[in-house]
Amino acid sequence: MKVLAILYTGGNAAREEPRLLGTIENQLALREWLEGQGHELIVSDDKEGPDSVFQKHIVDAEVLITTPFHPGYLTAELMEKAKNLKICVTAGVGSDHIDLNAAVKHGVEVLEVSGSNVVSVAEHVIMSILLLVRNFIPAHEMIERGDWQVSDVARNAYDLEGKVVGTIGAGRIGFRVLQRLVPFNCKELLYYDYAPLPEHGAKEVNARRVEDLKEFVSQCDVVTVNCPLHEGTRGLVNEELLKHFKKGAWLVNTARGAICDRDAVAAAIKSGHLNGYSGDVWNVQPAPKEHPWRYMKNPLGGGNGMVPHYSGTTLDAQARYAKGTRSILENYLTDKPQEPQNVIIGRKGYETKAYGQR
Ligand code: NAI
Numbered sequence: 001m002k003v004l005a006i007l008y009t010g011g012n013a014a015r016e017e018p019r020l021l022g023t024i025e026n027q028l029a030l031r032e033w034l035e036g037q038g039h040e041l042i043v044s045d046d047k048e049g050p051d052s053v054f055q056k057h058i059v060d061a062e063v064l065i066t067t068p069f070h071p072g073y074l075t076a077e078l079m080e081k082a083k084n085l086k087i088c089v090t091a092g093v094g095s096d097h098i099d100l101n102a103a104v105k106h107g108v109e110v111l112e113v114s115g116s117n118v119v120s121v122a123e124h125v126i127m128s129i130l131l132l133v134r135n136f137i138p139a140h141e142m143i144e145r146g147d148w149q150v151s152d153v154a155r156n157a158y159d160l161e162g163k164v165v166g167t168i169g170a171g172r173i174g175f176r177v178l179q180r181l182v183p184f185n186c187k188e189l190l191y192y193d194y195a196p197l198p199e200h201g202a203k204e205v206n207a208r209r210v211e212d213l214k215e216f217v218s219q220c221d222v223v224t225v226n227c228p229l230h231e232g233t234r235g236l237v238n239e240e241l242l243k244h245f246k247k248g249a250w251l252v253n254t255a256r257g258a259i260c261d262r263d264a265v266a267a268a269i270k271s272g273h274l275n276g277y278s279g280d281v282w283n284v285q286p287a288p289k290e291h292p293w294r295y296m297k298n299p300l301g302g303g304n305g306m307v308p309h310y311s312g313t314t315l316d317a318q319a320r321y322a323k324g325t326r327s328i329l330e331n332y333l334t335d336k337p338q339e340p341q342n343v344i345i346g347r348k349g350y351e352t353k354a355y356g357q358r
Pocket of ligand 1: 092093094095115117118121168169170171172173174192193194195226227228229232233254255256280281309310311312313
């Protein structure tokens with residue numbers, strides 16, 4: 001059996017830090033185990049274009065392992081060529097880089113390691129909200145420059161206490177974000193999701209559901225995006241929706257870059273309509289050097305908390321998703337049923353509702 005894994009390069013860091021399991025160097029700790037059973041493992045970060053390792057080996061691989069952090073984009077066209085492919089495993093959470101409708105058409109299963117990095121992301125969301133609201137980055141940059149002018153940063157620094165914070169998507173991550181916000185004494189916590197939270201969950205976080213998205217964003221000082229990317233959420237936060245945001249609101253997106261329109265967000269930051277944007281996910285990854293989200297600033301010279309896609313790939317998360325990937329492969333190899341929460345596309349098609357199949 002040929003297993004193809006598209007992972008990110010770890011370089012020196014991965015050679016020095018073996019817990020960087022999700023890298024091409026450390027290979028999710030799968031090589032010895034797979035080769036010991038006579039399987040072939042191809043691992044690479046080379047994923048773009050017809051001559052890439054990804055496109056060359058996808059034609060006869062039976063198993064594809066990918067990661068959202070360096071996504072091997074399995075398009076419908078590539079899926080046509082993948083004649084031997086039976087199962088795609090996402091080492092992490094979020095399988096939007098796989099054409100899911102094509103997977104259904106070709107009877108290819110898609111699994112991910114559900115829950116493996118939800119705490120990692122929720123913590124990053126809280127950090128991102130705080131660094132925007134408190135205007136942390138320009139303050140730190142001032143110190144690095146050797147300057148000291150408190151008023152220049154304090155003029156755009158606020159407390160999170162007393163603000164209205166809302167999440168688009170209140171699933172595993174969105175709910176954990178709400179839980180972590182409770183001690184901050186926000187004015188109100190809101191959520192927008194297809195489905196209401198279970199009663200005990202809604203009570204625990206004391207969050208109010210708003211069913212209309214425009215109404216939802218118009219009430220929030222901070223919006224955090226925690227829903228999957230699918231046909232219904234691509235470009236959801238666009239120029240039109242941004243008009244309904246409160247002037248000076250902060251937006252945090254650690255879900256998927258393409259949920260927010262690249263140029264509309266950059267324009268809203270530039271004009272100050274959004275006071276800040278923060279997150280780790282980009283519409284294309286790696287993000288090109290000229291991507292406006294790298295450089296955008298609000299009129300006061302701050303409001304940008306962008307980082308590379310790493311919130312869900314902490315060392316703790318890598319241990320969990322490497323273990324989960326192996327367990328999915330073990331089930332596949334021994335024909336055992338998969339954990340239901342990991343199944344995005346099962347043998348009978350869509351098995352999760354989070355991807356918009358409602
Ligand atoms: P989940 O499946 O537990 O929750 C997603 C929630 O979004 C569900 O409650 C669903 O009903 C809701 N939803 C779906 N479409 C919606 C829409 N159009 N409007 C409002 N709500 C909608 O997923 P989980 O674990 O919370 O992850 C969410 C997303 O976060 C993943 O799909 C992935 O894209 C992203 N993620 C990012 C990571 C990172 O490193 N930045 C790591 C892990 C996940």
